[in-house]
Amino acid sequence: MPHLLILNKEVKTYRAILESAHLPDLVIESEPSPACEIIFGEPSSIRTILEKLPNLRWVQSMWAGVEPLIDPSLRRDYVLTNARGVFGGLMAEFIVGYLLTHERKIFQRMEAQKNKVWDKSLTGTLRGKTIGLLGVGSIGTEVAQTANFFGMTVRGYTKASEACPHVDEYFHGNKLIDFTSGLDYLVSILPNTTETRKIVDANVLNALPPHALFINVGRGSAVDESALLNALNQNRIAGAILDVFEQEPLPKHHPFWDTPNLTMTFHTSAPSLPEDLAEVFIENYRLYVEGKPLKYQVDFEKGY
Amino acid sequence: MPHLLILNKEVKTYRAILESAHLPDLVIESEPSPACEIIFGEPSSIRTILEKLPNLRWVQSMWAGVEPLIDPSLRRDYVLTNARGVFGGLMAEFIVGYLLTHERKIFQRMEAQKNKVWDKSLTGTLRGKTIGLLGVGSIGTEVAQTANFFGMTVRGYTKASEACPHVDEYFHGNKLIDFTSGLDYLVSILPNTTETRKIVDANVLNALPPHALFINVGRGSAVDESALLNALNQNRIAGAILDVFEQEPLPKHHPFWDTPNLTMTFHTSAPSLPEDLAEVFIENYRLYVEGKPLKYQVDFEKGY
Numbered sequence: 228m229p230h231l232l233i234l235n236k237e238v239k240t241y242r243a244i245l246e247s248a249h250l251p252d253l254v255i256e257s258e259p260s261p262a263c264e265i266i267f268g269e270p271s272s273i274r275t276i277l278e279k280l281p282n283l284r285w286v287q288s289m290w291a292g293v294e295p296l297i298d299p300s301l302r303r304d305y306v307l308t309n310a311r312g313v314f315g316g317l318m319a320e321f322i323v324g325y326l327l328t329h330e331r332k333i334f335q336r337m338e339a340q341k342n343k344v345w346d347k348s349l350t351g352t353l354r355g356k357t358i359g360l361l362g363v364g365s366i367g368t369e370v371a372q373t374a375n376f377f378g379m380t381v382r383g384y385t386k387a388s389e390a391c392p393h394v395d396e397y398f399h400g401n402k403l404i405d406f407t408s409g410l411d412y413l414v415s416i417l418p419n420t421t422e423t424r425k426i427v428d429a430n431v432l433n434a435l436p437p438h439a440l441f442i443n444v445g446r447g448s449a450v451d452e453s454a455l456l457n458a459l460n461q462n463r464i465a466g467a468i469l470d471v472f473e474q475e476p477l478p479k480h481h482p483f484w485d486t487p488n489l490t491m492t493f494h495t496s497a498p499s500l501p502e503d504l505a506e507v508f509i510e511n512y513r514l515y516v517e518g519k520p521l522k523y524q525v526d527f528e529k530g531y
Numbered sequence: 532m533p534h535l536l537i538l539n540k541e542v543k544t545y546r547a548i549l550e551s552a553h554l555p556d557l558v559i560e561s562e563p564s565p566a567c568e569i570i571f572g573e574p575s576s577i578r579t580i581l582e583k584l585p586n587l588r589w590v591q592s593m594w595a596g597v598e599p600l601i602d603p604s605l606r607r608d609y610v611l612t613n614a615r616g617v618f619g620g621l622m623a624e625f626i627v628g629y630l631l632t633h634e635r636k637i638f639q640r641m642e643a644q645k646n647k648v649w650d651k652s653l654t655g656t657l658r659g660k661t662i663g664l665l666g667v668g669s670i671g672t673e674v675a676q677t678a679n680f681f682g683m684t685v686r687g688y689t690k691a692s693e694a695c696p697h698v699d700e701y702f703h704g705n706k707l708i709d710f711t712s713g714l715d716y717l718v719s720i721l722p723n724t725t726e727t728r729k730i731v732d733a734n735v736l737n738a739l740p741p742h743a744l745f746i747n748v749g750r751g752s753a754v755d756e757s758a759l760l761n762a763l764n765q766n767r768i769a770g771a772i773l774d775v776f777e778q779e780p781l782p783k784h785h786p787f788w789d790t791p792n793l794t795m796t797f798h799t800s801a802p803s804l805p806e807d808l809a810e811v812f813i814e815n816y817r818l819y820v821e822g823k824p825l826k827y828q829v830d831f832e833k834g835y
Binding site: 316317320321323324325327328330331333334336337339340343345346347348349350352353354373376377378475476477479484490491492493494495498 | 620621624625627628629631632634635637638640641643644647649650651652653654656657658677680681682779780781783788794795796797798799802
């Protein structure tokens with residue numbers, strides 16, 4: 228009888244969904260107890276009780292990013308799986324939404340309406356543009372497919388993987404500047420690892436044409452914040468849409484708040500919806516009770 | 532040797548594109564002359580010289596809507612073709628852009644950033660929503676396909692046609708209220724005809740749920756403007772995005788300018804790009820010289 232601990236503010240919602248799924252043998256605990264062998268929750272909360280569960284065997288993270296559990300001082304004697312496959316569609320919607328906000332001059336036309344100006348200025352289109360994805364995992368794959376659907380050319384920058392059929396051209400290793408040169412849109416979907424830290428630096432930003440947009444939906448650590456501030460203040464790129472930051476919530480004194488052409492979205496690009504996340508847990512639980520390998524396993528060394 | 536007259540402000544651009552296509556036998560005229568048998572231009576300009584061309588055989592409109600040429604007092608002894616197949620992708624981008632602006636709270640988050648508020652409020656998604664298309668021609672077909680791609684259910688309201696495979700359920704005739712009931716998004720792509728006039732009236736708007744959005748990218752005449760004003764002022768629907776109006780440009784005193792939750796886009800949803808329109812002309816010109824039936828022919832009685 229596997230005992231499960233759910234660690235989330237919406238524990239009642241999750242409990243209801245899991246109970247209605249009638250999972251074999253599952254016992255849902257309300258408090259941490261030595262019997263618990265599974266946790267389903269948010270990495271920041273899981274971290275605090277990790278040492279209290281002697282029988283822990285599996286942690287299903289409710290987030291895609293699992294940094295709080297990767298700290299080498301913490302135990303690693305359990306299987307860690309993260310939330311994958313649920314954020315891709317939402318991320319793709321977010322990216323398309325903000326690209327169209329730019330191309331369609333949605334803010335400009337809102338101002339025109341306020342001023343009662345009939346603003347017929349020509350709009351841009353996504354068709355024919357080139358988008359570059361830094362990181363092409365499960366989220367990047369859905370973003371690439373959506374970009375393809377709208378007639379964009381897709382470049383992918385990855386460590387080695389070339390698995391996504393919607394990427395038109397792959398780049399790796401020291402080809403980062405080749406990857407970046409001439410992009411209309413640069414999108415970072417990278418996790419926080421030692422290799423991705425400040426990968427979007429002054430060199431990368433300088434390789435973008437002046438009409439380019441930068442979008443970050445991965446982790447704030449992938450960006451050299453002062454290089455981005457310079458690029459925006461000097462109009463060397465057309466704009467940035469940042470969903471993630473080095474420090475969240477962003478401190479009130481941070482210059483990002485009122486940097487020109489910088490749009491902030493407060494880590495809302497892919498909301499964690501209980502129905503979606505419960506589905507990931509249920510899928511993995513069925514594998515767990517059958518003794519089969521779990522999906523979406525995290526490599527503690529790589530950090531994703 | 533067919534003589535062509537181009538009627539557009541960007542005549543030089545169009546001439547350059549057509550010349551580079553090396554169309555057989557084509558002579559491009561700069562001024563209306565009795566030799567002209569083809570016009571490629573905007574219906575409003577064509578209307579003024581229609582009676583001056585005794586040898587006119589074919590008019591290729593640069594617009595989808597051809598109202599200026601449908602007036603029964605005007606000659607109809609020529610083949611009228613309109614611009615189809617070029618606006619669908621642009622319209623689909625427009626509709627997705629504004630639906631995501633709503634679901635993703637893009638205006639709200641822009642205000643939050645101005646006020647330095649970390650706005651984590653949950654966003655909506657297109658997935659699982661139901662969209663209803665009033666009119667499913669070439670534009671509606673592309674909109675339906677895009678809606679499908681984002682996981683929406685698509686209803687179509689047409690006179691009789693059920694040709695688009697991306698429409699999940701069709702409605703006709705007196706089933707307009709059944710079609711409208713429960714929609715998340717209602718989109719009008721209707722042309723201006725006697726049958727479409729004020730089809731979006733108080734009954735239709737009342738059939739929408741309070742969270743629904745209405746988008747008009749067809750013609751302003753399809754909407755009962757005072758019924759829409761009432762619906763918005765009384766919060767009976769969540770918002771309207773209007774690209775087209777009974778009178779354009781909209782007069783400064785019109786209440787639409789500052790009606791709550793009404794977004795205006797000044798007839799910019801599908802810009803007429805010379806490369807796209809020239810492609811339509813070139814395709815039809817090749818059929819014309821071969822004596823084959825032209826594509827996108829307008830029925831003067833129907834008006835589209």
